Amino acid sequence: MGGFVGLVMMAAGSDGGVSIFGAYIMISTYGFATRSTYDEDKSGAYLFLKSLPLSDGAIVTSKFVSVLVVSVLFVIFFNIIAVLGGYLASSGIISSLGSAAAAPRTFDVAAFLREITLSFAIVFSMAIIVAGAYLVMFFWAGFAKANTYSRAILLAIFLFVTLGVAVAGRLPAVQSFIQIIETSSWVPAISIIISLAVYWVCCAVSISRVKAKDWS
Amino acid sequence: MKGSNARSDTKTERRNWKGSGDYTSDNLALALRGVCKSYPKFELKDVTFSLPRGYIMGFIGPNGAGKTTTIKIIMNMARKSGGTVEVLGLDHRIHEEEIKRRIGYLGEEPCFYEEMTPLWFGGFVSKYYPTWDKAYFRATLDRFGIDPLKRVKDLSKGMKVKLGLALALSHKPELLILDEPTSGLDPVVRRDVLDELMSVIQDEKRSVFFSTHITQDIERIADYVTFIHEGRIVESDVKDDILGRWKSISFPLPVRMGEAQGSFGAGNLEAQVAKATAYVEKLLDHELKGVFMGHKIEGLTFSGITSVFSSSLEDKIAQLVGSMPRVAPVNLDDILVAVVRGNDAC
Numbered sequence: 001m002g003g004f005v006g007l008v009m010m011a012a013g014s015d016g017g018v019s020i021f022g023a024y025i026m027i028s029t030y031g032f033a034t035r036s037t038y039d040e041d042k043s044g045a046y047l048f049l050k051s052l053p054l055s056d057g058a059i060v061t062s063k064f065v066s067v068l069v070v071s072v073l074f075v076i077f078f079n080i081i082a083v084l085g086g087y088l089a090s091s092g093i094i095s096s097l098g099s100a101a102a103a104p105r106t107f108d109v110a111a112f113l114r115e116i117t118l119s120f121a122i123v124f125s126m127a128i129i130v131a132g133a134y135l136v137m138f139f140w141a142g143f144a145k146a147n148t149y150s151r152a153i154l155l156a157i158f159l160f161v162t163l164g165v166a167v168a169g170r171l172p173a174v175q176s177f178i179q180i181i182e183t184s185s186w187v188p189a190i191s192i193i194i195s196l197a198v199y200w201v202c203c204a205v206s207i208s209r210v211k212a213k214d215w216s
Numbered sequence: 217m218k219g220s221n222a223r224s225d226t227k228t229e230r231r232n233w234k235g236s237g238d239y240t241s242d243n244l245a246l247a248l249r250g251v252c253k254s255y256p257k258f259e260l261k262d263v264t265f266s267l268p269r270g271y272i273m274g275f276i277g278p279n280g281a282g283k284t285t286t287i288k289i290i291m292n293m294a295r296k297s298g299g300t301v302e303v304l305g306l307d308h309r310i311h312e313e314e315i316k317r318r319i320g321y322l323g324e325e326p327c328f329y330e331e332m333t334p335l336w337f338g339g340f341v342s343k344y345y346p347t348w349d350k351a352y353f354r355a356t357l358d359r360f361g362i363d364p365l366k367r368v369k370d371l372s373k374g375m376k377v378k379l380g381l382a383l384a385l386s387h388k389p390e391l392l393i394l395d396e397p398t399s400g401l402d403p404v405v406r407r408d409v410l411d412e413l414m415s416v417i418q419d420e421k422r423s424v425f426f427s428t429h430i431t432q433d434i435e436r437i438a439d440y441v442t443f444i445h446e447g448r449i450v451e452s453d454v455k456d457d458i459l460g461r462w463k464s465i466s467f468p469l470p471v472r473m474g475e476a477q478g479s480f481g482a483g484n485l486e487a488q489v490a491k492a493t494a495y496v497e498k499l500l501d502h503e504l505k506g507v508f509m510g511h512k513i514e515g516l517t518f519s520g521i522t523s524v525f526s527s528s529l530e531d532k533i534a535q536l537v538g539s540m541p542r543v544a545p546v547n548l549d550d551i552l553v554a555v556v557r558g559n560d561a562c
Contacts, residue, residue: 039329039330039331040329042330043327043328043329043330044325044327045327045328045329046327047293047323047327048323048326048327048328048329050291050292050293051291051316051321051323052316052341052344053313053314053316053317053344053345054313054316054344055312055313212295214293214294214295215288215293215294216253216284216285216288216289216293216294
């Protein structure tokens with residue numbers, strides 16, 4: 001659904017398509033993490049896993065790895081859709097959807113991917129940090145509390161970003177900082193490396209918590 | 217073959233073994249020593265018992281006695297605050313993974329991924345057990361009448377228990393730990409589950425530890441019985457020994473003996489009964505102190521349940537009350553009620 005909406009927006013020449021994809025990567029990753037933990041919480045399947053010859057570390061790590069893999073798959077999926085949307089927009093195949101239909105032009109996939117890399121990298125980083133924080137809360141306090149707290153945190157992030165852009169986005173210092181980020185080729189890599197580090201710290205914290213947890 | 221009504225030679229061997237104090241960690245399937253755990257409103261205190269390899273132990277107690285907590289401690293799902301737990305001769309925390317590879321476990325409420333099928337579970341679980349027997353798993357599903365392609369959420373509670381049992385048995389565990397496996401099941405499914413357990417223990421090397429509050433199940437299949445009440449072990453021994461020591465004893469109040477001896481003095485029958493009652497109560501406080509778990513005096517008869525019956529006790533009572541007491545066997549149900557209720561049990 002997210003892919004379709006973003007695809008139509010991009011094909012129609014709107015810049016909002018990539019933003020839609022970003023939002024869906026965030027929501028889908030968080031949604032997968034909550035859904036899978038909800039199922040485990042509801043069925044008590046964690047105790048089933050505990051009865052198998054598996055260490056707490058293996059059980060918790062597998063959960064973190066599964067969320068990470070799904071997040072990467074979402075990024076790949078939405079990248080493909082974005083490329084498709086970019087191609088459709090540049091080819092003018094469905095130009096009637098756009099408000100300002102342009103003449104068909106050559107579509108450079110590599111250049112297009114470079115253009116969207118920063119957005120996807122930052123969104124991916126945010127998505128796995130939020131998912132990692134959620135999983136720590138889940139292993140710490142259970143599904144119900146984790147769900148409530150994480151939603152509050154997501155709302156706070158949303159308000160912070162929205163208000164931050166509105167208030168600080170016009171400041172010259174902030175604008176020049178954003179410009180540096182947009183033009184620096186290392187930012188996506190740094191963003192992903194830092195987020196992965198945070199994610200694995202979340203995993204380590206969860207493992208230590210689970211090892212000390214009483215499931216009675 | 218073992219289980220209830222085990223071979224007499226096996227029983228003799230068991231008694232001798234017990235008597236010689238020959239148990240070591242190597243020949244014990246399960247050994248708990250001084251296990252403690254505290255909750256705000258409940259305490260598991262000094263839980264100590266052991267199960268030799270190749271036998272079935274029933275773990276009996278009323279609801280809330282601490283059965284599930286004890287089992288979760290054994291499975292390392294709950295943290296003990298003191299004591300030691302050895303499973304198959306290994307510390308349950310240090311060797312958790314190895315132990316779990318060698319045991320089968322079925323919890324009180326079988327927990328599965330609801331959207332998955334029994335067949336998927338078989339494939340998933342098999343990866344963790346080198347000894348997994350796929351053919352046995354499929355055969356057990358067939359025997360239990362479980363559709364391997366039906367989603368777990370569409371299975372009844374009885375079917376889920378059977379699936380849990382099939383999963384717990386298919387890697388040929390040395391020790392099977394079951395937490396109230398027959399609770400809430402209809403008699404037909406209960407019988408299926410118990411029959412499966414009986415067939416499992418045909419293999420002399422296998423041990424079963426299962427908790428229940430349905431004492432008939434224990435009577436049918438257990439070699440050993442451990443009673444737990446309010447977080448404390450009340451009894452833990454060979455089932456037949458327990459049934460040999462626990463007896464119901466009754467005798468008429470020694471009214472005539474008092475008359476003959478003149479110890480109650482003269483008076484009407486009512487006064488003599490009152491005096492005989494007081495005499496028996498005095499015996500319970502002195503010569504027979506601690507002998508009866510519960511007792512009652514009704515009309516002209518005393519009846520009580522003892523956990524320390526022997527022929528010398530019988531003779532002693534006969535001597536004290538002037539007539540041979542009537543001794544009757546009790547079942548595990550009577551013992552459980554006596555343990556829980558004391559005097560109200562009689």
